[in-house]
Amino acid sequence: MRFGVTGHRILPPSIVDRAVAHWNRVLPAGAQLYGVSNLADGADQLFAAHVLAAGGTLEVVLPCEGYAGSLFADDSRERFEDLRRAAAIVTTMPFPEPSEQAFLAAGQALVDRCDHLFAVWDGRPARGVGGTADVVTYARDRGRPVTVLWVDGVLRA
Template sequence: MVRIGVTGRARLRPSAHKVIVRDLKRLLKGYSGVHGLTCLAEGADRLFAEAVLACKGSFEAVLPVPEISAEPEEDPKLRALLRFASDVTKITVPGPPEASYEAASQEVVRRSDVLVAVWDGDDEGRRGGTAETVAFAREQGKEIQVVWPGGRS
């Protein structure tokens, strides 16, 4: 079983959702048995979880829980996906909210054999974001697969 983590854009055009899920399913079907790892953030992370489930795979959630935020389970869409998670790890790091997002994303990378980046290749971004997570995965020697509508820009 291959452990595949995900990182990606939170804000995606709704018109791109079907294309991204299709491309994720195509990628996942290329592996024999899939176990996903996701922070279940809005956008790419949730689309990835849907694709994993559609491919009869399993996934675990690594949730960033900033000190100042409400419990993540208050989000109905997140709560629905969490019912399918084989395991849930909550990560809280003191400091700004981005510190928890960075720590959770790095934990996804550490637990993964492969990282899927739903990403346009833009190296700009914030702490714990896609570009930083891809850079961390490269430092760790992880295989990285990029999925983006129309290819990598």
């Protein structure tokens, strides 16, 4: 089974704890674990790091060329590059630069590559096209199981 992730870029500590605890409980370890991520800050990188730490295989779907150079601060760019280098497969969507359409296409491609989606999501509408809510809607429209990992009452930044 292939697991994908979508989620917010800034996560409160209680949400990080909940997501990691859930993945520790339900995901296989070792070669049986296959994860797909877009490698954005927050949930995407958290999940990708979990997959690799558990000995699994990581597949990455990037929204555009030059993704890391335009969106990440130095520390998260370094994490991004480390995770990208560790991925078994890296696919870049055919967009020259970041855009809402590139983010939506990458989210949809991620859903198309997974059997189950984890959404580290507060349940609110997307703040722009291609946000977490749009990816969750796309997954549900295609019949993909979606597990939402959030804590009631916790607000995102």
